[in-house]
Amino acid sequence: EPEVTQTPSHQVTQMGQEVILRCVPISNHLYFYWYRQILGQKVEFLVSFYNNEISEKSEIFDDQFSVERPDGSNFTLKIRSTKLEDSAMYFCASAVDRTGNTIYFGEGSWLTVV
Amino acid sequence: AQRVTQPEKLLSVFKGAPVELKCNYSYSGSPELFWYVQYSRQRLQLLLRHISRESIKGFTADLNKGETSFHLKKPFAQEEDSAMYYCALHGGATNKLIFGTGTLLAVQP
Numbered sequence: 557e558p559e560v561t562q563t564p565s566h567q568v569t570q571m572g573q574e575v576i577l578r579c580v581p582i583s584n585h586l587y588f589y590w591y592r593q594i595l596g597q598k599v600e601f602l603v604s605f606y607n608n609e610i611s612e613k614s615e616i617f618d619d620q621f622s623v624e625r626p627d628g629s630n631f632t633l634k635i636r637s638t639k640l641e642d643s644a645m646y647f648c649a650s651a652v653d654r655t656g657n658t659i660y661f662g663e664g665s666w667l668t669v670v
Numbered sequence: 671a672q673r674v675t676q677p678e679k680l681l682s683v684f685k686g687a688p689v690e691l692k693c694n695y696s697y698s699g700s701p702e703l704f705w706y707v708q709y710s711r712q713r714l715q716l717l718l719r720h721i722s723r724e725s726i727k728g729f730t731a732d733l734n735k736g737e738t739s740f741h742l743k744k745p746f747a748q749e750e751d752s753a754m755y756y757c758a759l760h761g762g763a764t765n766k767l768i769f770g771t772g773t774l775l776a777v778q779p
Binding site (some may be wrong): 560565587589597598599600601604611612636647654655656657659660661662663666 | 693702704706712713714715716719721756760764765767768769770771772
């Protein structure tokens with residue numbers, strides 16, 4: 557069964573550093589997402605991406621965050637200058653359509669900012 | 671406002687006992703409701719969606735629009751059911767999932 561894959565599985569970075577989290581969505585999917593989960597809290601929507609542009613973003617997704625699909629297969633989340641509170645598990649997801657019925661999640665990238 | 675509430679952080683039952691994981695939602699339109707499961711150190715996996723009215727791994731969930739609930743049930747819990755369960759809502763106009771805080775189900779032998 558096809559899967560969404562994410563790298564790295566775990567990254568430790570110093571506050572103020574830039575981080576890029578990478579995702580390879582399922583190949584025939586058209587909608588891409590990033591969610592995050594701070595330890596002990598719920599999974600929160602960050603951003604959705606379709607047709608090479610952001611379709612929706614949450615309040616969390618401020619100017620420090622950006623997403624890109626540089627080569628038609630990877631989908632990346634960049635945090636420009638990390639803060640301690642960015643420490644979280646970041647989940648990539650992809651979907652065939654926008655019904656909500658076909659959203660598949662990656663295993664997550666655990667980011668620790670020190 | 672769109673919101674999903676899972677009132678129990680932890681539900682501990684013995685093997686063979688019935689399980690009900692509660693989920694209530696707030697949404698002005700016709701929502702799509704889902705249950706996701708996350709086993710230890712694994713990804714979020716879709717368990718159930720209300721539109722398909724299916725039973726997966728013995729779990730069922732019925733959407734009750736009057737009570738705005740989508741509780742997850744299983745008549746006889748198994749140890750392998752131990753996991754984190756998230757109720758999620760997908761609103762039509764907005765293409766995103768809104769998750770509850772999750773309930774950790776611990777099935778004791």
